[in-house]
Amino acid sequence: xxxxxxxxxxVEAERHGETRRMTLNMGPQHPSTHGVLRILLELEGEVILxxxxxxxxxxxxxxxxxxxxxxxxxxxxxxxxxYLANLSNNLAYALAVxxxxxxxxxxxxxxxxxxxxxxxxxxxxxxxxxxxxxxxGAMTVFFxxxxxxxxxxxxxxxFSGQRLMTSYIRIGGLALExxxxxxxxxxxxxxxxxxxxxxxxxxxxxxxxxxxxxxxxGTLALxxxxxxxxxxxxxxxxxxxxxxxxxxxxxxxxxxxFKVPVYQESDVFSRYRVRMEEMRESAKIVQQAMDGMPEGPxxxxxxxxxxxxxxxxxxxxxxxxxxxxxxxxxxxxxxGEACVPVESPxxxxxxxxxxxxxxxxxxxxxxxxxxxxLQSLTPLFEGRLIADTIAxxxxxxxxxxxxxx
Amino acid sequence: xxxxxxxxxxxxxxxxAHNAAALRGGLRAVGELSLEIDPAHIVxxxxxxxxxxxxxxxxxxxxxxWYPVEPRFEVVYYxxxxxxxxxxxxxxxxRGDAAEIDSATAVxxxxxxxxxxxxxxxxxxxxxxxxxxxxxxxxDWEGHPLRRDFPVHGHKYSYQNE
Numbered sequence: 088x089x090x091x092x093x094x095x096x097x098v099e100a101e102r103h104g105e106t107r108r109m110t111l112n113m114g115p116q117h118p119s120t121h122g123v124l125r126i127l128l129e130l131e132g133e134v135i136l137x138x139x140x141x142x143x144x145x146x147x148x149x150x151x152x153x154x155x156x157x158x159x160x161x162x163x164x165x166x167x168x169x170y171l172a173n174l175s176n177n178l179a180y181a182l183a184v185x186x187x188x189x190x191x192x193x194x195x196x197x198x199x200x201x202x203x204x205x206x207x208x209x210x211x212x213x214x215x216x217x218x219x220x221x222x223x224g225a226m227t228v229f230f231x232x233x234x235x236x237x238x239x240x241x242x243x244x245x246f247s248g249q250r251l252m253t254s255y256i257r258i259g260g261l262a263l264e265x266x267x268x269x270x271x272x273x274x275x276x277x278x279x280x281x282x283x284x285x286x287x288x289x290x291x292x293x294x295x296x297x298x299x300x301x302x303x304x305g306t307l308a309l310x311x312x313x314x315x316x317x318x319x320x321x322x323x324x325x326x327x328x329x330x331x332x333x334x335x336x337x338x339x340x341x342x343x344x345f346k347v348p349v350y351q352e353s354d355v356f357s358r359y360r361v362r363m364e365e366m367r368e369s370a371k372i373v374q375q376a377m378d379g380m381p382e383g384p385x386x387x388x389x390x391x392x393x394x395x396x397x398x399x400x401x402x403x404x405x406x407x408x409x410x411x412x413x414x415x416x417x418x419x420x421x422x423g424e425a426c427v428p429v430e431s432p433x434x435x436x437x438x439x440x441x442x443x444x445x446x447x448x449x450x451x452x453x454x455x456x457x458x459x460x461l462q463s464l465t466p467l468f469e470g471r472l473i474a475d476t477i478a479x480x481x482x483x484x485x486x487x488x489x490x491x492x
Numbered sequence: 493x494x495x496x497x498x499x500x501x502x503x504x505x506x507x508x509a510h511n512a513a514a515l516r517g518g519l520r521a522v523g524e525l526s527l528e529i530d531p532a533h534i535v536x537x538x539x540x541x542x543x544x545x546x547x548x549x550x551x552x553x554x555x556x557x558w559y560p561v562e563p564r565f566e567v568v569y570y571x572x573x574x575x576x577x578x579x580x581x582x583x584x585x586x587r588g589d590a591a592e593i594d595s596a597t598a599v600x601x602x603x604x605x606x607x608x609x610x611x612x613x614x615x616x617x618x619x620x621x622x623x624x625x626x627x628x629x630x631x632d633w634e635g636h637p638l639r640r641d642f643p644v645h646g647h648k649y650s651y652q653n654e
Contacts, residue, residue: 146628150613151637155644186522313549313574316602327574334577423521426570426581428551439568441556454552454570462605491628 108136111473115144119222119477122487126464130473138468140461145491153451157417158184159258161451165438166252168453169489171214174200174207174243175431177256180451182337182427183440184258187420190389194381196260197339202273202376203246203255204338205369209280210239211432212362212369216287219359219481223300228290235283238276245272258418259393260386273377280370284363291359301356305467305479309353315466316459319434320361321483325353331430342379343372355482362484365432392418417446431456433484453492457485501525503545503580510540518583526581531567534584535594538569542599547571547580553596553606555614559640563587565616569596586616595621613638 114125123144129137149168153161165180166173178200185192217232240250245266247255255262291297309325322329328349332340348364350357386393394413395406412418420442428437434456441450460483467479497519498504504527507515514537518527529537541547551570558564565586572579584593595618596603607618608627615636618624626633635642 143626143628143630148637151642151644154640189522314601316550316552316600316606329574424526424581425522425524426579428579435551437551437570439552439554439570450556452552452554452568454554458605459552459602462602 107131113476115141119480121218121485122490124461124485124487124490126468126476128468128473128476133472133474135468135471135473135476138465140464142461143491145487147492149492150451150453153448155447157446158420158448159413159417161448162257163252163254165453166254167488168455168492169431169433169436169457169486170251171211171486172207172432172436173251173253174203174256175429175436176453177254178204178338179427179429179431179436180438180440181256181258182429183425183438184420185387186425186427187423187440187442188258188389188392190259190387190392192260192338192387193384194339195383196385196387198376198380199261199265199385200256200338201340201343202373202380203243205372205376206239206242206273206276208369208432209366209373210236210243212366213239215362215432215481215484216359219484220291220297222477222481223297225290225294225297228287231283231286231290235276235280238272242269242272242276245269257386257393259389260384264385270377273373277370277373277377281367284366288363298356300475300478301354301359301482303352303354303356304475305355305471305482306353307463307467311466312353312463315462317434317463318456318459319430319432320358320365321353321434321460321463323348324350324357324361326351331428331435335428337427337429343375345369345372355478358482358484419444419446420448426454428454433457433486433489434460455489455492457487457489461485461490498527503527503578506545507537507540510544511536524579524581526583528583528585531584531586531593534567534569534582535596535598537582538571538596538599541571541580541582545573546575547573547578549574550596550600550602550606551579553603553610555610555616555638557614557638557640559588565591565614567593567610567616591615592617592619594619595624597621612636615639 109130111128111130113128115123125141127139128135149164152164162177165176169176213232213236217229220228243253244250247253309327312322312325328347330347333347345368348361350360390409395410399406400410422442422444424441426437426439428435436456437454439452440448443449468476494508495517511533514530514533516528516530549572551572554568556566563585567584569582595607607621610616611624612626612628613636
């Protein structure tokens with residue numbers, strides 16, 4: 088049938104009070120999927136009858152590549168899975184391997200990890216907020232958010248030399264001694280940040296369009312979310328105050344004083360509120376980490392695992408030998424398996440690391456929050472209006488690199 | 493009869509009391525408890541864990557390939573109990589020529605995509621799975637990339653002479 092015939096057929100059908108089912112292909116290049124996600128929608132009028140996500144467009148076989156690299160090299164791949172929360176990924180991997188190695192991490196490295204992971208959380212939430220608000224038609228928020236993101240990326244660059252793929256958290260501690268003047272930009276950012284969050288909220292909290300499009304939209308009961316494997320802010324917006332930083336503290340999170348925001352409504356707006364408050368709490372954690380930053384080494388005392396200092400390599404025989412061994416053969420990890428859950432900005436991230444005693448991991452499985460959270464897409468969409476899809480999709484806050492790996 | 497390594501573990505005792513044929517072994521290493529379950533009884537054990545032991549979350553399902561050792565596949569289930577703040581790893585060993593196991597989707601919906609992923613990347617079949625299709629690789633892909641005998645480079649096409 089030509090297009091004209093189709094049109095007249097649908098007009099004819101409407102005249103007789105019939106409706107036709109339509110299959111709509113959303114994506115893989117849809118702007119609100121923030122990556123390449125394809126969703127097959129079956130519609131009756133404006134109501135979605137069936138929603139079927141099609142994944143794999145960003146599958147790069149990271150887990151397979153991990154098996155071909157040595158333990159230290161894998162760190163660089165963990166950055167590339169969730170490219171908005173790379174330091175949380177680094178940390179989850181490092182913690183798992185450190186548990187196998189039974190390494191003691193010096194307090195300074197632990198506190199610095201907390202500081203950087205919280206800056207990562209702010210960074211990720213800021214990008215989420217900007218794009219989510221833009222999807223819902225609030226353009227200004229996007230520019231405000233990316234203004235703050237730029238500051239954060241400059242901080243990451245100061246620490247690691249990289250803006251995005253930092254790989255700064257390594258097995259045994261940190262990649263480098265933090266730069267001498269790291270406090271100033273962090274201090275400046277944290278001082279001004281609560282006022283910036285006020286600015287975002289001033290643009291959105293009383294915005295009638297934003298409220299209409301988010302309140303009561305995309306709801307799902309808590310037990311359904313848990314059954315589907317959803318974690319992170321989506322769970323906390325459904326009334327359960329579960330945060331891995333509190334429940335199973337890692338990297339001395341138990342020494343920090345912060346609140347876990349909880350909302351009951353489990354709609355798009357409450358997910359927004361949870362993330363906004365999380366940003367404020369993260370800023371407080373960063374302030375605490377800065378005030379109480381311990382002195383000491385940034386790497387564990389484990390010469391068979393950690394690269395020796397540059398100066399020692401030039402003066403000490405042992406340091407040179409260890410460096411040569413680690414670079415040429417790679418360090419060895421005892422046989423076993425470990426998995427340490429970490430609260431990433433999106434939820435539970437855990438690396439299941441299996442070692443067969445050689446210089447390369449036998450298996451690295453990434454339990455990524457985006458993959459688990461995206462499973463809730465079908466129940467969030469089906470039986471709802473097509474106009475609400477964008478709001479519901481944005482509220483999940485997934486990163487396709489994290490889903491497909 | 494519980495092995496000596498597990499005699500102090502209440503979760504192993506619970507499985508033993510529920511279904512004596514299910515538990516095959518296990519150990520606690522680096523602070524994490526893993527139990528090996530007979531593949532024929534896995535859904536029974538998972539359901540018991542959910543209903544009696546308060547393990548209300550299935551965190552993930554994955555697999556490990558120990559090729560060329562047989563049984564080569566290890567299907568790994570990560571359970572998490574929010575009320576008890578406990579985590580548990582269950583494992584099932586499968587032979588390469590009988591890589592088939594019952595699906596956990598009857599107990600948790602979360603198993604759906606994780607099992608599809610294991611099916612796609614390892615070629616392990618899940619019985620009674622509602623929608624067992626490839627999830628990461630294209631539908632017409634040959635082979636299962638995360639198997640240890642699948643090459644990291646040079647699958648099918650070689651670009652060396654170009």
